[in-house]
Amino acid sequence: NAGVTQTPKFQVLKTGQSMTLQCAQDMNHNSMYWYRQDPGMGLRLIYYSASEGTTDKGEVPNGYNVSRLNKREFSLRLESAAPSQTSVYFCASSEAGGAYGYTFGSGTRLTVV
Amino acid sequence: RKEVEQDPGPFNVPEGATVAFNCTYSNSASQSFFWYRQDCRKEPKLLMSVYSSGNEDGRFTAQLNRASQYISLLIRDSKLSDSATYLCVVNPNDYKLSFGAGTTVTVRA
Numbered sequence: 098n099a100g101v102t103q104t105p106k107f108q109v110l111k112t113g114q115s116m117t118l119q120c121a122q123d124m125n126h127n128s129m130y131w132y133r134q135d136p137g138m139g140l141r142l143i144y145y146s147a148s149e150g151t152t153d154k155g156e157v158p159n160g161y162n163v164s165r166l167n168k169r170e171f172s173l174r175l176e177s178a179a180p181s182q183t184s185v186y187f188c189a190s191s192e193a194g195g196a197y198g199y200t201f202g203s204g205t206r207l208t209v210v
Numbered sequence: 211r212k213e214v215e216q217d218p219g220p221f222n223v224p225e226g227a228t229v230a231f232n233c234t235y236s237n238s239a240s241q242s243f244f245w246y247r248q249d250c251r252k253e254p255k256l257l258m259s260v261y262s263s264g265n266e267d268g269r270f271t272a273q274l275n276r277a278s279q280y281i282s283l284l285i286r287d288s289k290l291s292d293s294a295t296y297l298c299v300v301n302p303n304d305y306k307l308s309f310g311a312g313t314t315v316t317v318r319a
Contacts, residue, residue: 128305139311140254140297147305155306187253195301198244201253 099123103188103202110178110209118173118205120188128191129171130199131155131163133184140187146171147194178209211236216298216310223288224318230284231313233298240308242301243274245283247294248312254297257283288317 142155243260
């Protein structure tokens, strides 16, 4: 039972490069989320998908795009990476919105130089 | 005002001690409450849900005070392995959970 799987685990990008972070869950959850975590800032929501076919902006969406490819997969794209996007990115999923909490993936550590 | 506020600590306690800390939340309509544990450079993991009547899970006790809008976590008989950051998490009755910035606990031998 894999839960939530994120790839890659580590990535170094040059400013201006693009990349896509992948996330897949095998728990048949309806909702999926992308967060970033910076020292002293806590978890900040980038985008979320309440159900397959829908996506919505969170607290810090600028510079990111998302795709809910199907019920299992929710990807995060950085079109033109900036040093301010250096962070740890976590994907999460939940069965029914936030009512029962989230299950998180192990994270992607992204450095933009 | 942040939706969820926590004392960042750190709480530095000896093994076997009891440590307790709170968080406050701003949305009185919040329905679900949780404590998550996060180890250094790892993903947050659900420690326990918090119910209105209060609940225990082994050495951990969580309490909810809706009138004052705060949640507490108490750890008894602290172990070295309890060293972590504890995140207070609130569901303000929509699809998105609100996370506190975390309280750091360090248990020393």
